[in-house]
Amino acid sequence: MRLNESGKTSSVTRGTIRAVAEELFAENGIHGVTTRALAEKAGVNMAAVNYHFGNKDNLTMAVFRDVARRSVQRRLDNLARIEAEAEARGVSPSLKDTVEAFVDAYVNEDTPRTGVLLAHLVLQHRVRPTEWTRAIVQEELDDFALSYMEALRRAAPHLAENVLHWRYHFMVGAVMMSLSDQTSDGRMRRLSGGLCDPENRVEFKAQMVSFLVDSFGQPETAEIRMAHADP
Amino acid sequence: MRLNESGKTSSVTRGTIRAVAEELFAENGIHGVTTRALAEKAGVNMAAVNYHFGNKDNLTMAVFRDVARRSVQRRLDNLARIEAEAEARGVSPSLKDTVEAFVDAYVNEDTPRTGVLLAHLVLQHRVRPTEWTRAIVQEELDDFALSYMEALRRAAPHLAENVLHWRYHFMVGAVMMSLSDQTSDGRMRRLSGGLCDPENRVEFKAQMVSFLVDSFGQPETAEIRMAHADP
DNA sequence: AAAATATTCAAACATACGTTTCAATCATGC
DNA sequence: GCATGATTGAAACGTATGTTTGAATATTTT
Known part of the structure; x- marks a missing residue:
């Protein structure tokens, strides 16, 4: 060799x-x-x-570990950029810029396959977790998730800690499932009669960001606080 | 026989x-x-x-077709109930009741396995669509999705048609991925240090409903309209 | 009760995979 | 330029899985 x-x-x-x-x-x-x-x-x-x-598992693992790293790097770069830009103007990054920093990694034109591949990895891990899907998710994605939640906490300080966690995972779910729609039967396109298409990256990003800004932007209600305390 | x-x-x-x-x-x-x-x-x-x-595929198909039907039936029943209740008070169903009618089918105590099973079906269809996953999704779930969107349209009339579609799919994604977290490695619990747990059905429902009400409750911004028109 | 039909069972079968083998070829260092 | 190790190739191998078989048993019908 x-x-x-x-x-x-x-x-x-x-x-x-x-x-x-x-x-x-x-x-x-x-x-x-x-x-x-x-x-x-x-x-x-x-x-x-x-x-x-x-063996084949090693190859698969190598490919997807790389995909995971690329996606994390892109998002870290995005966060660093918006933080620098915000600091230059003496403010902290906006909620919109923060969620955009996340979503961008999946829909930008520079790394066109990253989103779809990462969706395959994450969904595969959910459908049938194996040793290596677990390893990649925990070793490559978990740390980023926690540090991203810190950024989110600063951009949406009105959200209680648990609400922040719930909504972060809701966000991941919405993004991953929308990406996976591209590789299965195009349900969104079919049901909307062609009105919406997740392969339209520009609109995907805009719709996702506005969806998330709308929800992350709201303070928690008394009702949620009760449900958490309840059990 | x-x-x-x-x-x-x-x-x-x-x-x-x-x-x-x-x-x-x-x-x-x-x-x-x-x-x-x-x-x-x-x-x-x-x-x-x-x-x-x-054969095995037939068995699998029978099981999951039944799961899909049960989940649709539950949601149709929920919708009928909140419409009857609203009508009795001379109003239309609230947005909160409408999204709750959707989420409830996955997290209620009466049909405890329905949510997890449906998540398995939908994610499997996304990860590796087959003839029978396609058949069940299209024959059992698509019609309901469209009629649910009608209910959503009435409860959130300020949303443009395309925004409604996008957000419906974001909702489905968030619900499905959260359910699938129960059967893989419990990522939400792990990352939140035990603060959040999707197996806590009461809080799952409350968090999901408030998340969705917050986002569906907002009118579309000019920015989204542009992104849709743009390319 | 006898005949016909439905059901159960252990075993063999088929096949689609990933993996290993081992000889042939190619590249490299001495 | 030859010896050594790296790489390639065709074929065989092992295995996990769904499926079929055909005899044995149970159930239903007449």
Whole structure:
């Protein structure tokens, strides 16, 4: 095995497999990709997958860990940017900018597949958690989630801590499920008679941001406080 | 095969298989149930599954079609009830009652497994759509979605048609993903340090309803209108 | 009670996967 | 330029799963 300057293995085949895997995962979902189909599309032998990645799970894990990192990095960059911009004007980031920093990572034009792939990962973890989906979610996404909630707390200081948590998870759910609509049967487009389409990234972002600003912007009601205390 | 009064096949074994299947699907997800495990837990022979249901897909489909119907029926009943109550007072149903009529079907104590099972179905359809998931979603759920949106339109008449559609799907996403959190790794509980728990049905309902009322209650902004018109 | 039909059972079967093997080829360092 | 190790290739292997089989048993019908 050839080693590159950083000590990692390097190989055209390895790179091809990885790239084709990412493409196929985005199209067909995690369980919709067989070693044979992957090898054929990549123009390599089946054994190459195991030779270069050990086994299929390792390859899958590598692809999705990378996707998770990219999405987190984008959102951290977004947060840093809006914080710098806000500071320059002597204010804190607005709620709108804060939720936009989150949603943007899934719908921007620069990283077109990230959103769909991350939705595949997260939904797969929900439908059938495995050791490696758990590892990626906890190791790559959980820390970010907590630090994002800090940003959200600053942008919506009127929300009680528990309300903030609930709504963060509602937000994640709404985003993930909308993204996954692109890869299944296009339910939103069908039900709306073509009026709405989650593949329209500009409107997706605008609708999602306004939806979230509207809900995060409201203070908690007495009723919720009671339901939490109740049990 | 014995036939009952309505002409349908009847059999204790058949009923047992169905009941155990539903239980296992709720626990382990759609792909987490093998014919062997199912037969063992039900105390029947493996071949009984194929004898009574033709094949495994048929059984799965029967279980989930039933789940989908139950959830739709519950929500239709809820809608009918709040409309009758509102009419008795000479008003139309409130937005809060309307969204509560939706959420209730997933978190009430009477049908405890419906929510989790429906989440499994919908997420499975998103992760890996098949002929039968498509059939159930379109045949059992789509009509209801459209008629529910009519109720929502009456309760939130300030929302433009496209905004209504987007937000309906955001709502479904938030509900489904929160339900699925119960069957995977309990992310909400973990990240909130135990502060929030989607298995707490009372708080789930209250938080979800207030989240949705806050967002559906707001009129659309000029910005969204532009994004829709834009490209 | 006998015949016909429905149901159960253990075992064999089919197959779609990921994985391993091992020989052939290619690249690299000496 | 040859020896060593890395890479590729075709085929075989192992396994988990749904499915079918055909005899044995139970149930229903007449």
